[in-house]
Amino acid sequence: MTTSTRILPAVLMALLAVGNPAQGQFRSPATPAPSIPSMPPATRFDPETPAPRTQPNPVDKLNKLTTPTAPAASMSPDPLDTLSSPPLPPGAYASPWYTDGPGCVGPMGKHGPVNYDLFWQTGPVIPFGSGAFTDRLHIGWNVGLGGRSLFFNREGTAAWAIDLGLNYTYNRASNDDFLDVFVRQPALTGANNRLIPQADLFETVRIRALHRTAFTYGIGRDWFLWGDGNTGSEADWNFRIGTDVGGRWGTAHVDLDPLTDPSITYSRRQKVFHGVYLGLHTNLEFPMGGWIGFIGTRAEWSYDWMNIIPPLKGDVQNINLLLTGGVRY
Numbered sequence: 137m138t139t140s141t142r143i144l145p146a147v148l149m150a151l152l153a154v155g156n157p158a159q160g161q162f163r164s165p166a167t168p169a170p171s172i173p174s175m176p177p178a179t180r181f182d183p184e185t186p187a188p189r190t191q192p193n194p195v196d197k198l199n200k201l202t203t204p205t206a207p208a209a210s211m212s213p214d215p216l217d218t219l220s221s222p223p224l225p226p227g228a229y230a231s232p233w234y235t236d237g238p239g240c241v242g243p244m245g246k247h248g249p250v251n252y253d254l255f256w257q258t259g260p261v262i263p264f265g266s267g268a269f270t271d272r273l274h275i276g277w278n279v280g281l282g283g284r285s286l287f288f289n290r291e292g293t294a295a296w297a298i299d300l301g302l303n304y305t306y307n308r309a310s311n312d313d314f315l316d317v318f319v320r321q322p323a324l325t326g327a328n329n330r331l332i333p334q335a336d337l338f339e340t341v342r343i344r345a346l347h348r349t350a351f352t353y354g355i356g357r358d359w360f361l362w363g364d365g366n367t368g369s370e371a372d373w374n375f376r377i378g379t380d381v382g383g384r385w386g387t388a389h390v391d392l393d394p395l396t397d398p399s400i401t402y403s404r405r406q407k408v409f410h411g412v413y414l415g416l417h418t419n420l421e422f423p424m425g426g427w428i429g430f431i432g433t434r435a436e437w438s439y440d441w442m443n444i445i446p447p448l449k450g451d452v453q454n455i456n457l458l459l460t461g462g463v464r465y
Contacts, residue, residue: 248288251295251367255462256281257434261305262457267449268315272343276307278456282352286464292364294357297380301352305454309343316340317445319394319403337396341403344391346452348409348440354382356415365421367428367465374421376430384411388442407450411440417460424463431461 261276282301289295318336326332358365358378365374389406419432436456444450 248290248292248295249366249368251286251288251464253284253286253297253299253430253462253464254282255284255301255460257303257458257460259434259456259458261307262455263307263452264455265451265453267451269343269445269448269450270452272310272313272315273307273346273452274309276305276346278303278305278458280304280352280458286358288366292360292366292369294359295365297356297358297378299352299354299356299380299382303350303352303384305348305350307346309345311342311344314340314342314395315448317392317448319392319400320405321400339394339396341395342393343445344393346388346390348386348388350384350386350409350411352382352384352413354380354413354415356380356382365428367426370421370423370428372423374428376419376421376432377417378419379414379416381414382412384413384438384440385409388440388444390444392445405444407442407444409440409442409444411438413438419460421464426465428464429462430464431459434458434460 256279258277258279261278263270263273263276280301280303282299282303284297284299286295286297316338319339319341320336321334323331323333356379358376360370360374360376362374363372364370365376386409387406388409389404392403392405394400394403413436415434415436417432417434419430421428421430423429434456436454436458438454438456440452440454442450442452
C-alpha cells in the first residue's frame with residue numbers, strides 16, 4: 137500500500153509533462169503566433185542601391201539667388217578692405233591666393249619688388265681737355281636709348297639700379313685750323329685683285345668732325361623723395377634723384393680733309409675706344425595707369441680714351457647736359 141501510494145503521483149506528473157510541452161516553456165496555447173508582413177519584390181530593399189535624391193524646388197532656388205543678403209555688421213562692404221592692409225592703390229587688385237597680406241602688389245619676401253625703366257636722353261656735349269685735338273672740337277650733341285632695372289627696398293623709397301644702353305655723340309670741329317697728322321692712304325690693287333696696304337703719310341689736314349658710337353653699362357642708386365616709387369604703389373606725382381657710375385665701349389672715327397695731296401680729298405681714321413662716366417639725374421614722375429612716366433635732367437662727366445689721330449693725343453673729356461624721359465613698369 138505504501139509503495140503504490142508513492143509510485144502513482146510520480147506517474148501522473150510524468151504524463152502531464154509529456155502531454156503539454158508548451159506549459160514547460162511558460163507559453164499559453166491560446167496566444168496566436170505573431171505574423172510577419174510580406175513585402176512585394178518590387179519594393180524590396182537593396183543595400184547596394186543608393187536612395188533617390190530629393191530634387192530642390194527651382195522656385196526656391198530662384199528666390200535665394202534674387203533675394204539680397206545684408207552684410208554682417210562686422211564685415212566691410214568692400215572685399216578689398218579685408219584682403220589688403222593698407223588699401224590698394226587705384227587700379228590694383230588683391231591676390232586671391234594671399235588674403236592675409238598686402239596682395240599681389242606688395243612685397244612678399246625679405247626684399248622689395250623689381251621695376252624696369254625704358255628711357256631716352258639727348259642734349260649738348262661740351263668737350264675739353266689738354267691737347268691740340270680737343271682744342272679744335274666744338275660743342276656737340278648726344279642721343280641715347282636704354283633700359284634700367286630697379287631693385288627696390290621693402291618701403292619702395294630707394295632702389296639699386298643697373299642700366300644698359302646705346303648712345304651716339306657728334307662733335308663738329310674747326311675748319312680753319314690745320315694740323316700735321318698721319319693720314320691713311322688707300323690700298324693698292326695687286327695681282328689677283330689682292331689689296332696691298334700702304335704706309336700712312338704725315339700730312340697737313342683739317343679736322344672736320346668726330347663721331348662716337350658706344351655701348352654703355354652702369355650701376356647706381358635712386359631715391360624717391362615723395363613716397364613709395366614702386367609701380368604698384370605709386371598713386372601720385374613723385375620726385376626721384378639718383379647717381380650712377382659706369383663705362384663705355386664702342387667705335388669712333390674722325391673725318392679729315394687732307395691739304396697736301398690734291399688727289400686725296402677725304403680721309404677717315406677709325407678706332408675702338410673705351411671710357412668711363414659719372415652721372416647725376418633728377419626725374420619728375422607721374423602715374424599713367426599701370427605705367428609710370430617720367431621726365432627730367434641729367435648731368436654727366438665722361439672720359440674717353442681713343443688715340444685716334446696720332447701723333448696727337450686723342451683722349452677727350454666731356455660734360456653732358458641731357459634731357460631725359462621714359463616710362464617704368
